[in-house]
Amino acid sequence: MPPRITPLIDPESTSSSRRLAWLASGTEGAPVGSAFLRLFTREGQEHLAELEIAVHPAERRQRVGSGLLEAAVAAARDEGRRSLVAQANTDSPGDLFLAARGFRRVLALTYARLTLADVALARIAEIVERPHPGYELTVWDKTVPPALARTFADSRRAMDDMPMEGTDYGTVVWDVERVVSAAETIAKRGELLHTVAAVDLSDGSIAGFSELVVPGDGLGDAQHYGTGVLPEHRGHGLGLWMKAASIRLARERYPELDGLLTDTADSNAPMLGINDALGYRPTHRAVEYQLELG
Secondary structure (H helix, E strand, C coil), rough: CCCCCECCCCCCCCCCCEEEEEEECCCCCCCCEEEEEEEECCCCCEEEEEEEECHHHHHCCHHHHHHHHHHHHHHHHHHCEEEEEEEEEEHHHHHHHHHHCCEEEEEEEEEEEEEHHCHHHHHHHHHEEECCCCCEEEEEEECCCCCHHHHHHHHHHHCCCCCCCCCCCCCCCCCCHHHHEEEEEEEHCCCCCEEEEEEEECEEEEEEEEEECCCCCCCCCEEEEEECCCHCCCCHHHHHHHHHHHHHHHHCCCCCCCEEEEEEEECCHHHHHHHHCCCEEEEEEEEEEECCCC
């Protein structure tokens, strides 16, 4: 007997997206799987939806995932979405599931972790303190200071040419409202946002940035968010400089923090090189899949 698929009310919405959700239940009403469909709402990504499906291992190959997928695809089409993306760990059941259902592989990712106890602080300090003529580092916590808000929003275009291979991700349009809203969303989750930025001394504009999100209790692992350098400022070692500064910040402010996590497209050789130089070690690999809906 096929599982029963029940739409749920999902209260999780942000200034840039909203979510739909479904619960799959078995013959006796016990939950056997779930699906979440994130609908991006900001300019530049209104065509895109992102899918997460989870099925209890004992219930796989019972059409639970298929039923959830059918519901999500129908909803994405009803919402006028052109592309549906989903991610799975390489060679996992999810990887095989998506490949067998018409999704195509569009992006390979490497996830890596830096164990903070193993960090050579003297070497990190040497990288951070190395002069970068024409630039200086600045750091802020939580929301960007008002005096830097406009130039920080403008610097987000550093991510526009991030290698996305075949992903129909669109171009994310950033303004001051969006960068402030993103910081507020992190704060509402009880997490701590720290941003390191490289400032161009010729005009005071931000040339690049690196964001780190730390659990509110300062324990476990923190997560690197975006790290990017504007095209006109590349070639000066700013990415390595900023990410090293984030590592030193984590060690100094959160002595009980275990590690730092990052993920990078396999085609992004410069960032992979930075991660390797700083001591990040791969933990697993994942594949981004895409289904064309239009």
